[in-house]
Amino acid sequence: MEIGTKIGGRYKVLALLGTGGMAHVYLARDLILDRDVAVKILRFDFQNNKEALRRFQREALSTTQLIHPNIVSVYDVDEDDGLQYIVMEYIEGTDLKEYIQQNGPTTPENAIHIMSQVLSAMALAHQNRIIHRDIKPQNLLINKENTIKVTDFGIAVALSHTSITQTNSLLGSVHYISPEQARGSVTTTKSDVYALGIVLYELLSGEVPFDGESAVSIALKHFQEEIPSVRQMNAAVPQALENVILKATAKEPADRYNTCEEMQRDLLTALNPSRLNEAVFIPEAMLHETKVLTPIQPATPVETKAVPIVEEPEEAEESKKNERQNKKKKSKRSILLIIFFILLAAFGALLAILWFNRPPEEVEVPNVVNQQEAAARTMLTDLNFVIGDVETEYNPDVAEGAVIRTNPEAGEMQAVESTIDLVISQGEEPVELPDYRGEKYADVRSELRSMGIKVEREDVYDDSDLNTIVSQSIAPETEVIPSETTFVLQVSLGKQTFTMEDMAGYSREEVERFTDEFGLDLTIESEYSADVAEGLVISQSLKPNSNFSAGDSVTVVISLGPAEPEIFIFSKAITIPYKAPTTPPRNDNGNSGNSQSESSSAEVEKNNHIVIYMSDLDHQMTEVFREFNITADTQVALNFRIREGETGAYRVERDGEVIMEEMNLKE
Incomplete structure (x- = not known):
């Protein structure tokens, strides 16, 4: 299945989560409800198997009825182009198998917490007449809050009925298979109870009870060998808790718990003080072992016949003789009886001598391991033992204040009033945490986990190198108890990147x-543009859709609008010719005036009246540029200001007559 494929037109495949014996599981996005889901798709080699398809669909549909906080919810069951698939709740976490591999044997308290959730979920399933048939840690999901989710309901039904010869597929489950399943007998809810007992064993010991080179050899051990003692693997496990395992994994279903509720009730009281000295659970089947009896042989019948008695003289004499012999025998018996009583008295005297000279009484040293010191002292002194040296040492597997071991050890025979030395646990040895800042997260996590410290990661964006530790929740040089410590490490994702708009x-x-929102260093430049309106962005130095980080620089060019055309300034020198008048001056009456009037009129007649018109950036031809009189040829400089692409012009009038004109002037 390719990443990005849409299943049923609704579920977009994002990643492969895992592959099982008969299905593949993908992380997908529900495009309608906008949430992550897990999609399980039946393998191609099962797609054409009608029996497998029928069971797959029936069991998947029945699982949708199971609504429980510890059962993975089934959202949808459908088919897409021949592919059978189930859409389920996506659990962000790991499975219990990986949890055990990472953390090793767990504490009795945590094991009870986990199994209580599983039993609650399985109780609901059994009430709905659904048998899981494939209980194993791989099918028990656990999130960061230590919440369990049971998954894969009913899928094993199709596998067990259609592919029993697929050894490699079954190998993952054979470690948890019940004896009746291994023999091919009918599977019941008690088969699930057996598997739950194996899971509890693995939680407390860190490994499965039966292992081997092949699936067949492991299956044989389930109904031929007794389950190993979990207390030998984990001394912190009390007998009452081991009894839960022994009862759940009894070879005969009749000796197991009848329901998951019954097992849950027993499990929740396993650590009660009232069950501290509980005896080892022995199944009923072992109590009623078959005994071979010697057959009683019937007595052989003796045939009797009636014989007539005839009294004869010779026989009478013989009778008297026998009577005398009987008297002698009685006398001998009396003598023997007297001798017997004499010997009996002597024997009694000998026993008395031996009794008063017997060696000191010996008592078996009790097992006080994991008992608190006060309780251990009481148990030993009640048997007339004397408490000797008491030492302490760190031990992660024995609670603080409890007994680690005795000397002599439990089970040895010792004389009363013998001295028993005790070694008391100081609990788990504290460790000092160094400063991990700047170190690689993967290396530090491995180191902390090997110490038994739970590690949580928080990702942050930072200028530090990728995957290096930025900060830690516990200050350096602080002493902690590993099993009680959760260490939060903030890990750098490098600089946070954003997409440029x-x-x-x-x-x-x-x-x-x-730029203020994303912390960019902004530089603004301006330039003219005939295409972009004034005040709007023309271009940017960071390309659109490229990645950037806070602190990066960006230059933005903003339009000044269309550019002003270039102004050209130049001068045009012209010479205006003077024209002398050709007629004498006359007054209005045709008479010459006095001398003063005549002199003034002559001066006016000698002047030429000049008007100049000019066209440029500052003037128009319709407006007078200059107006003056001349009495001789006069040179004038015309200063033009012309826009690029435009031209100037001028016109000169003398006494109302155009004498000079020039158009399309350029620099």
Whole structure:
């Protein structure tokens, strides 16, 4: 199945989560409800098997009825182009198998907490007449909150009925198979109870009770060998808790718990003080072992016949003789009886001598391991033992204040009033945590886990190198108890990156708002543009859709609008010719005036009246540029200011007549 494929037009495949004996499980996104889901798809080699398909669909549909906080919810069951699939709740965490591999044997308290959740879920399943048939740690999911979710209900039914010869597929489950399943007998709810007992054993010991080179050899051990003692693997396990395992994994189903509720009730009281001295559980089947009896032989019948008695003289004499012999025998018996009583008295005297000279009485040293010191002292002194030296040492497997071992050891025979030395646990040895900042997370995690410390990771964006530790929840040089410690490490994801937006058309205010939000170092430049309106972005140095981090620099060019055309300034020198008047001056009456009037009129007649018109950036031809009189040829400089691409012009009138004109002037 390729990543990105849409199943049923709704579930987009994001990643492969795992592969099982008959199905593949993918992480997918529900495009309608916008949530992550787990999609289990039946393997291709089962797609054409009608019996497997029928059981797969029936069991999957029946599982949708199971609504329980410790059961993975089934959202959908459907088919897409021949692919049978189940859509389930996605649990972010790990399975119990990996949890055990990472953490090793767990404490009795934690084992009870985990198994109580599983038993609660299985009780509901059994009430709905659903037998799991494949209980194993791989099918028990656990999240960060230590919440258990049971999954894979009913899938093993199709496998066990159609592919019993697939040894490699069954190998993952054969470690938890019940004796009746191994023999091919009918599977019941008590088969699930057996598997739950094996899971509890593995939680407390860190390993399965039966292992071998092949699935067949392991299956044989389930109904031929007794389960090993979990207390030999984990001394912290009390007998009452081991009894839960022994009863759940009894070879005969009749000796097991009748229901998961019954097993749960027994499990929850296993650590009660009232069950501290509980005897080892022995199944009924072992109490009623078959005895071979010697057959009684019937007596052989003796045939009797009636014989007539005839009294004869010779026989009478013989009778008297026998009577005398009987008297002698009685006399001998009396003598023997007297001798017997004499010997009996002598023997009694000998026993009395031996009794008063017997060696001191010996008593078996009791097992006080895991008992608190006060309780251990009481148990030993009640048997007339004397407490000797008491030493202490660290021990992670024995509670603080409890007995680690005795000398002599438990089970040895010792004379009363003998001295018994005790070694008392100081609990788990504390360790000092160093400063891990700047170190690689993977290396530190391995080190801490080997010490038994639970590690949690928090990812943060930072300038530090990728996957290096930025900070730690516990200060350096602090002493902690490993099993009681959760160590939170903040780990660098490197600089946080963002996707650059296309800011074309942004205003300056919008640009500044964006760069301030993401911590960009902004430089604004301006230039003219005939295509982009004034005040809007023309271009940016960081390309749209590229990645950037806070602190990066970006240059944005904002439009000044269309550029002003270039102004050219130049001068045009012209010479205006003077024209002398050709007629004498006359007054209005045709008479010459006095001398003063005549002199003034002559001066006016000698002047040429000049008007100049000019066209440039500052003037128009319709407006007078200059107006003056001349009495001789006069040179004038015309200063033009012309826009690029435009031209200038001028026109000169003398006494109302155009005498000079020039158009399309350029620099």
